Amino acid sequence: MQFGNANLFHILAMTALALMVGIAAADAAPLAVTGGWFRALPAAVPSGGYFTLHNGGDKPVTLMGAQSPACGHLMLHKSMNHGGMGMMEHVDSVKVEAGDTLTFAPGGYHLMCMDSKPILKAGARVPVTLQFAGGETVTADFAVRNAAGK
């Protein structure tokens, strides 16, 4: 009985939270994307994308995906080290608490630009749209650097 009530309360709390997040997203929470860039590699090789996301709102947000006209497909990935071997895995979403800053950088979270288009070339700037739970999107210009990151 005690567990049943606790579970019900948990479900109600989660529902209320989901509603609040949805409302916050609809209100265009102050999300700031800065320092965005891609490391342009040949089209056959996925190019990494990096940026800093600051959640200046008072509700958590969840990054669900990204897209760009420069990429056939843009994925959320995370690099990790398994016994000295560099690996990466696909992530479905990344949550950013209110007031927190999430950094996508080499060696950690990154965007993976699959099937890159010719506009993804060093010196160019390309738009990237980040998609959040609740339907909100934020679009930012990403600089395109060469393989050395310059």
Ligand SMILES: [Cu+2]
């Ligand atoms: Cu990757």
